[in-house]
Amino acid sequence: MTEEVFTLRINGRTTRWTGDPLAPLADVLRDGLGLTGTKIGCRTGECGACTILLDGRPVMSCLLPVAAVQEMDIRTIEGLASDSRFEALADAMAACGGAQCGYCTPGIMVTLSAALQHPDWFADSGYEAALKNNLCRCTGYQAIREAIAQVQGGATSTAVAAPAGAGPAKEVASR
Amino acid sequence: MSPVVTPHTDLPDKIHGRTRYVADLHLPGELVGAILRSPHAHARIVSIDVSRALAIPGVHAVLTGKDVPHPAFGPTQYKDWNILASDRVRFVGDEVAAVAAETPEAAAAALNAIDVVYDPLPAVFSPEEALKSGAPVVHDEKPDNRPMHIKIERGDVDAAFARAAIVRGGRYTTNRIYQGHLEPIGVIATWAEAEGLTLITPSHIPYRARETYAAAFGLPEEKVRIQVPPIGGSFGAKYVHKAHLIAAALARAARRPVRIVFDRYEDMLTAHPRVPLTIDIRIAADAAGRFLGKDVTVWADAGARVYWSPNVLATACSRPDSLYHFGSVRAEGHLVYTNHSPTTCMRGFGNAEMLFAVESVIDEIAEGLGMDPAEVRLKNIVRKGETTVHGYRLDSCELEACVTRVMELSGWSRRKDLPKYRGLGMALGNHVSGYRGIDPRFEGSTAVARLRADGQVEVETGEIDLGQGMSATYAGIAARVLGVDPARVLVKSGDTGRYPFGIGTLASRSTVIGGNAVRLAAERLREALERFAEEALGPGARWRDGVAEADGKVYDLAELARLYRARHAGDVLEARASYTPDTDFPDPSFYGNPSPAYPFAAHVAEVEVDPETGRARVTGYWAVHDAGVVLNRAAATGQVVGGVAQGIGWALMEDLKTHSGAVQNLSLLDYRMPGMADVPPVVVEFVEVPDPHGPFGAKSVGEVAIDPVPAAVANAIAHALGVRGKALPLTGEVIWRALHDDGRAAPLMR
Numbered sequence: 001m002t003e004e005v006f007t008l009r010i011n012g013r014t015t016r017w018t019g020d021p022l023a024p025l026a027d028v029l030r031d032g033l034g035l036t037g038t039k040i041g042c043r044t045g046e047c048g049a050c051t052i053l054l055d056g057r058p059v060m061s062c063l064l065p066v067a068a069v070q071e072m073d074i075r076t077i078e079g080l081a082s083d084s085r086f087e088a089l090a091d092a093m094a095a096c097g098g099a100q101c102g103y104c105t106p107g108i109m110v111t112l113s114a115a116l117q118h119p120d121w122f123a124d125s126g127y128e129a130a131l132k133n134n135l136c137r138c139t140g141y142q143a144i145r146e147a148i149a150q151v152q153g154g155a156t157s158t159a160v161a162a163p164a165g166a167g168p169a170k171e172v173a174s175r
Numbered sequence: 176m177s178p179v180v181t182p183h184t185d186l187p188d189k190i191h192g193r194t195r196y197v198a199d200l201h202l203p204g205e206l207v208g209a210i211l212r213s214p215h216a217h218a219r220i221v222s223i224d225v226s227r228a229l230a231i232p233g234v235h236a237v238l239t240g241k242d243v244p245h246p247a248f249g250p251t252q253y254k255d256w257n258i259l260a261s262d263r264v265r266f267v268g269d270e271v272a273a274v275a276a277e278t279p280e281a282a283a284a285a286l287n288a289i290d291v292v293y294d295p296l297p298a299v300f301s302p303e304e305a306l307k308s309g310a311p312v313v314h315d316e317k318p319d320n321r322p323m324h325i326k327i328e329r330g331d332v333d334a335a336f337a338r339a340a341i342v343r344g345g346r347y348t349t350n351r352i353y354q355g356h357l358e359p360i361g362v363i364a365t366w367a368e369a370e371g372l373t374l375i376t377p378s379h380i381p382y383r384a385r386e387t388y389a390a391a392f393g394l395p396e397e398k399v400r401i402q403v404p405p406i407g408g409s410f411g412a413k414y415v416h417k418a419h420l421i422a423a424a425l426a427r428a429a430r431r432p433v434r435i436v437f438d439r440y441e442d443m444l445t446a447h448p449r450v451p452l453t454i455d456i457r458i459a460a461d462a463a464g465r466f467l468g469k470d471v472t473v474w475a476d477a478g479a480r481v482y483w484s485p486n487v488l489a490t491a492c493s494r495p496d497s498l499y500h501f502g503s504v505r506a507e508g509h510l511v512y513t514n515h516s517p518t519t520c521m522r523g524f525g526n527a528e529m530l531f532a533v534e535s536v537i538d539e540i541a542e543g544l545g546m547d548p549a550e551v552r553l554k555n556i557v558r559k560g561e562t563t564v565h566g567y568r569l570d571s572c573e574l575e576a577c578v579t580r581v582m583e584l585s586g587w588s589r590r591k592d593l594p595k596y597r598g599l600g601m602a603l604g605n606h607v608s609g610y611r612g613i614d615p616r617f618e619g620s621t622a623v624a625r626l627r628a629d630g631q632v633e634v635e636t637g638e639i640d641l642g643q644g645m646s647a648t649y650a651g652i653a654a655r656v657l658g659v660d661p662a663r664v665l666v667k668s669g670d671t672g673r674y675p676f677g678i679g680t681l682a683s684r685s686t687v688i689g690g691n692a693v694r695l696a697a698e699r700l701r702e703a704l705e706r707f708a709e710e711a712l713g714p715g716a717r718w719r720d721g722v723a724e725a726d727g728k729v730y731d732l733a734e735l736a737r738l739y740r741a742r743h744a745g746d747v748l749e750a751r752a753s754y755t756p757d758t759d760f761p762d763p764s765f766y767g768n769p770s771p772a773y774p775f776a777a778h779v780a781e782v783e784v785d786p787e788t789g790r791a792r793v794t795g796y797w798a799v800h801d802a803g804v805v806l807n808r809a810a811a812t813g814q815v816v817g818g819v820a821q822g823i824g825w826a827l828m829e830d831l832k833t834h835s836g837a838v839q840n841l842s843l844l845d846y847r848m849p850g851m852a853d854v855p856p857v858v859v860e861f862v863e864v865p866d867p868h869g870p871f872g873a874k875s876v877g878e879v880a881i882d883p884v885p886a887a888v889a890n891a892i893a894h895a896l897g898v899r900g901k902a903l904p905l906t907g908e909v910i911w912r913a914l915h916d917d918g919r920a921a922p923l924m925r
Binding site for chain 2: 030037038039040041042043044046047049077078081090093094095097098099100101102103105106109128131132134135136137138139140141142143144145
């Protein structure tokens with residue numbers, strides 16, 4: 001195994017890491033740097049649990065060799081907490097029950113944080129498009145939609161469902 | 176005092192990525208464990224040579240069947256497990272050898288360097304084939320390949336069918352569903368001579384898993400400790416697993432901690448899916464739509480080893496009989512060994528599968544009689560106060576209210592006017608809140624409630640939170656008894672070496688069984704606080720809403736705790752209580768009242784089928800539940816919506832496809848689970864009438880949430896198309912073939 005030294009910019013700090021250039025960024029973050037908020041669900045880019053932000057865009061860190069991300073801005077779930085819109089979403093997720101087992105949740109939060117910062121990226125199809133690469137087996141996604149609706153000021157877009165049992169039933173029935 | 180409002184106390188940590196699951200934990204000196212698996216569905220092991228593996232630098236242990244004990248053990252009464260195979264492998268993925276090494280690379284190299292010579296044997300993959308004489312025998316101890324055979328009959332079924340106005344039925348088959356937990360299976364094992372074995376692993380039934388593992392190593396139960404970190408989803412898959420045992424054997428051999436964390440491929444290969452059932456069913460009714468008899472024969476594919484499949488089969492053969500009055504019922508169940516990977520529990524097991532068949536046939540009867548399917552159901556459902564055909568005592572039942580409400584919510588009356596390719600389907604469901612038959616020795620739960628020195632209340636339970644919000648619900652129950660804020664109650668569980676013995680989280684038992692124990696322990700703590708207030712503050716002291724009052728002064732819990740510590744040599748005030756439900760162990764004919772409380776649900780699904788692709792899309796879903804009094808609305812609603820989403824995946828897209836015993840689609844790309852776009856808005860309502868046995872009137876909700884879903888979706892598709900799918904999943908391909916009737920659809924659709 002070749003070892004090289006890499007300079008990584010993670011959550012606003014510069015870190016040096018030595019190892020295999022082909023090591024997946026997810027492993028470097030977790031095992032090398034102790035940032036275990038990034039979860040491993042599949043290692044094949046199919047579940048979204050390892051989503052991080054690379055120069056502000058959500059990407060799956062299990063597919064990304066560490067050599068490819070030098071000089072780029074890497075942000076993990078641990079680096080998002082200072083943002084007030086993120087915290088508002090986190091509060092809404094907790095209040096709505098937007099996580100159950102919680103394993104997929106950091107990846108979902110990272111994806112949504114990008115959508116909060118850049119709503120234009122997902123303007124046409126709303127948050128559905130943003131979250132299409134994040135699997136959740138517990139919640140059925142509805143409480144996540146409700147949390148998003150809450151931080152959008154209670155307004156429901158076409159992509160965001162009405163809270164369960166909250167709206168007049170007839171409206172739902174006659175959709 | 177308001178009911179629980181916090182959905183889950185652990186959510187802020189989970190949402191911020193601060194929760195440490197087993198894969199996030201490490202012990203000093205830890206080695207990486209890896210398992211060599213059989214590539215054959217059935218083969219004799221001729222020889223195993225590990226010498227090359229042992230020579231690889233960094234390898235600390237290489238184990239084969241020769242190096243581990245071979246007692247008769249297993250998680251059920253069918254003791255057919257081993258730690259590693261000794262002479263034969265019985266499924267693709269069967270565990271042949273294991274290594275512990277310093278790095279994943281060394282472990283992988285060691286696996287590659289183990290030379291196994293196999294002599295392939297004939298294999299069998301269909302339960303019906305396996306029952307034929309001359310079929311390959313999977314376990315020599317069971318030459319007929321049938322570890323379990325159930326026969327249940329109540330009433331005169333043949334007479335009922337003879338006088339029926341209508342009989343409908345057919346063969347229904349259910350698919351091999353992967354539980355789909357996002358956190359792969361993992362374990363860290365350590366061994367010490369004095370303490371024995373410690374396993375850090377997310378089992379939601381750790382005390383029973385401990386018994387199985389103790390038996391495997393010939394250890395007393397107390398020498399096995401399971402510590403349960405937060406569980407990243409299970410749905411049945413993580414209760415008990417061979418990987419735990421193999422990690423333990425490696426740790427014992429290497430005298431170092433050993434960690435095994437699966438990748439998704441290995442997880443899908445060995446998570447052991449939902450038990451696939453083949454169901455032959457007939458239901459007879461009179462001309463008015465009243466059921467007269469139900470007759471089913473079920474073949475359950477246990478795979479090559481018994482995990483939890485006997486209970487799945489028994490549930491399939493009996494549970495829906497306590498949902499409707501069938502008049503007379505007969506069930507024959509065959510649990511059959513095959514050379515498939517073992518199958519096991521998944522949420523709603525047995526019941527949801529049988530309800531797929533039952534609810535489909537009910538729709539056919541309604542159609543045959545020209546009646547509304549909802550009307551036929553309302554004529555036959557069970558009601559409060561009844562004792563069902565198998566002895567279930569329904570001390571609460573709001574099923575009729577659920578049906579009428581779901582009809583209103585879904586706009587059921589528009590069903591007859593829907594255009595072609597759109598359909599509405601209804602299905603009902605029932606479940607238990609704990610099941611007496613799980614453990615022959617006892618049912619119940621024990622909890623401890625303790626006043627900590629800082630005035631917080633600590634609750635300990637033997638039950639396990641697996642993300643469903645149990646801890647928050649228990650905090651709410653204790654808070655309500657004590658008159659304090661739920662945020663001041665901390666619930667602890669998940670360590671067999673420390674917390675009260677408990678059966679664990681299965682059979683939807685945590686809210687009612689564990690919740691009642693928490694309620695009782697909190698009541699005892701309150702009584703103790705009342706006594707202590709008088710002891711410390713004088714006979715005039717009064718206890719009210721979480722504080723004591725004496726001589727016009729108010730003493731909060733922190734002050735009482737300080738006083739208690741000072742007067743009792745530093746001790747803390749604590750109370751312990753057990754709850755034993757008034758239930759019956761089912762007799763050999765499966766008669767008896769096995770649960771203190773039965774939840775019910777009525778669901779309606781709306782689908783739209785694209786005739787070009789055959790793909791069915793669920794466009795609307797309505798779920799009305801009788802869960803008694805809802806203690807934690809966000810969590811209960813989340814259980815229902817999550818169950819509906821899983822049921823939609825089950826009905827429309829999920830299937831572990833096997834070929835000669837090997838699963839063909841071992842990735843989340845090839846095994847598609849519902850994404851956000853696959854789940855429609857789900858309207859959830861509860862009909863809240865207190866159950867007399869549940870804590871504050873609550874009943875369970877976790878499993879009944881999925882029970883009706885495959886049937887509701889299948890009924891909606893049948894309504895949309897005019898042809899009925901009898902084999903799950905109803906994928907676009909299956910429906911397209913049915914629509915184009917090219918002949919190949921015949922086995923799948925009517």
